Amino acid sequence: MSLQDKIFDDLTSSSLNNLFNSKPFISCSCLFVVFFLLLPYLLIAIYRSRTTSSYNYFKYKCRELPPGPPPLPIIGSLHELFGQVIHISLRRLSKEHGPLMHLQLGQTSAVVASSLEVASEILRTQDTVFCSRPSLSAVTHFSYGGLDIGASPYGESWKKLRRFGNNKMFNPGKVRSFSFIREEEVEVMVESIKKSSLQGKLINLSEIALCLFNNITYREVFSKRVSADGECLLSPHHGLIMRMMTLMTEFNVGDFFPSFWWVDFLTGWWFKVEKRFREMDRIFEKEIDLRLRQKISSNVSYGDFLDDLLKRQDEMDPSLGYLFSRKEVKALLMDMFLGGTDTSSVTLEWGMTELIKNPAAMKKAQEEIRRVAGNKGKVEESDIEQLPYLKMVVKETLRLHPPTTLLAPRESMKDTKIHGYDIPAKTLVIINAWAIGRDSRYWDEPDVFRPERFEDKNVTFKGNHFEFIPFGSGRRICPGMALGLASIELAFANILYSFDWELPSWMAENEVDMEELFGLSTHKKKPLRLVATPMCLH
Template sequence: MALYLIGSLSNPWFLLLPPLVFFFISFLLGFSSCGSHRRSLPPGPPPLPIIGNLHELSHVIHVSFHRLSKEYGPLIYLKLGSTSVVIASSMEVASQILKTNDAIFSSRPPLTAITRFTYDGIDIGASPFGEYWKKMKRFGTVHFFNAAKVQSFRRIREEEVNVLINGIKKASLNGEPINVSERAVCLLQNIIFREVFSRRLSADGECKLSPYSDLIKDMMSMMTSFNVRDFFPSFWWLDFLTGWRIKLEKKFEQMNQIYEKEIQARLDMFFGGTDTSSVTIEWGMTELMKNSEVMKKAQEEVRRVVGHKGKVDEETDIKHLHYLKMVIMETLRLHPPTPLLAPRECLKDTKINGYDVPAKTIAVINVWSMGRDSKYWDDPHRFQPERFENKSINFWGNHFNFIPFGSGRRICPGITFAMANIELAFANILYSFDWKLPNGLTEKDIDTSEHVGLVTRKKDPLILMATPKSSYK
């Protein structure tokens, strides 16, 4: 975000802006913010004229927020252009925002790309708080997200996981490396598309990313990229000069053509469910390859429970895979699909942690930072599923040191749906194959660099070699 701004400032159009305009706007911004000095705002780095604190941020924005929280505390205040933002990085502050003051922080800010791609915010995730959002949430619960409905999709999950396993087996017998990242996306695309639209995206037995994949990737990237309008509303026209708005409209038209015959209200489920579930499988397998003892323990459990049945049965086996469930929870702790929960908008002046938070301020919860805080977790950077053993911690938003899916009114409504997909796929992958790194690589060679978008996946795909297991002890 900040890097985008710095690059944009080298554009000749910016150099043509008269210095008088710069200083005039600086004066106006300074004058209009005089009243804010009477407030007791949360601590934070001093802002620069015009850009505020944008220069403090790197491309990996959740890491930047984490660094600032170490210096300024669990609640920090930033000016991103002319937009006020507070960042919460502790369970205590997160609880005040998502529980104590949930009603005040129940809406979404009207960010340009998200609003455009969701047709002015008509889906569950992006719509502002109100009667329409309540109706959409009820619609999602009734038709997709309740336990009975998730259970009714079991046959689809099992069939698609079988397609995944057979595809990996065929490739492995030919000595081909397995792109785990890509196959996880293919799996989730086909599961969700069948559940939502009653048809597959790719041919039976094949793992080919659909035409939707690149579009979704581009859209997710644009939703988190820098654009002038969100932070400098008066300079909205600069988005056209930089080409950002033109690109946005082009992607919107592509999406519109693809979905013009589909039910718009179901789009949110497809976008959110595909990426959040597939990246959890990707990061989970990455961590297992980096931690061979954990991999061994997880595979031994799955193979002991399933025995010689040939595949994992969702109804009878999953409930007994306690260690696998801890592996998934540990994956979500270290690699939450959305390191920063979807932003909330403060609806009226309020106080958080003893500080004033003005109306219209955007509130961001850094769950990535909370998952790495030694205040809540022993040896927080170590992948250790056993930390969840005999603990009552879950991801339903009640334990604020572990909220990968959020909490309160805007908690992710599809948790049950997502976990059913993740658990069945993960269990069968571990049951059916032994895994190793290609070309003599070792655990230390695994790159865990992040590619940041609306969800955070590995920068480079996870490529592994699979060996089918024909019998199990």
């Protein structure tokens, strides 16, 4: 270990780190530290308020901001996010203040959209105004300074990257080319579950799902597994991804108090970010160097994402108009791992949770799958289009449990108005997809898991129906949506085809834990453990 790495290890293991943890979005201890560090500035603010109160009054009367909770000095409305996971807190506040709500989060001005109508205005009508991304500390650092598709601000560079992604990385042909990877990894998962079930073990489906999608993503990117051959076990690599995703949603001072960015160094938060970034960067450097050596020695082609990206360092793609730098290659690799693993696993986790609580829906899905797949021993991708009820199960899961309950934040690029309210430039824009998917104005019995609701409701994932936007909409819709859905549907189909599922004998259906753990993807707080019985083929 180098001296620099040792320094980062020492700093990130300091006790100050414990102030910032992944459980709530923001904790009392976080705000206490912020308040204590900024106390001198509070006294100055009080003094200045005597001379600027008339100016502020005039400013806010001239700008008719959306309604919202009255802010406290310094922290604004951050205290309103206590007690519950953030998307639930925001829905509670929106019921009081309206579907378009203003929040003062420290020094950051934010608006929250919690209805179909407001989301449509932001994502479609004024998409050109709201299609940029804010500069958030961890996200920007992990994306090599915003060089990727997901986090980069709107501009010519992003438009070229997005066009390249759509044409070369996520087009239907590329998605189909990875079907053998998905089928092989799902088969490994099924065998792993079967082995554990025959040993009388409970199946930790939360862990199994994480392992499955981690291996699929790693093979799509680097043409290798991270688990040992024939196993579906979690790896240190996935632990690193989870820690990075946690850091992207942890409270840090700099994102809400830009004037006091240095506080993140005092707390040790920034050193945690840097340490995880260095670990992931070393993995990328190792894989890139290995691939370049292989090309020199044998000119082998794998057809994976790494091949596609490295090719753009030597050959200019017409949709780009320039050659990729090494940093841009690594930024796009980061997109694949941070966006492609966890979001898929939480969908499988929550879907099986809902099905185990609704045995009639599970039975209906299994009967359909087993009728189509017959006795061939597995479900193939070619079977999926013949499984309409399974597709409804996936849709209903994504309605109730969108992987990112709050869509990736946007930023207004100029002053504008929404529903008569002023939205200044550089405003942070949050869309509560979870709240919209559970709104009784758009959905009958919104909290009930009922896949049949999609039978006569022609709603798609493509972002044109704003009551159902699990992957976002507009220019910033998730580019890897088709790739993720292909894996999710195949995994769902084979789990339901190959096994009958039951709760442990000591647990009733109404005792299944549904508590959420907020993060970049919203997992169950407690892992899903079930009894699996292998299906007997006749």
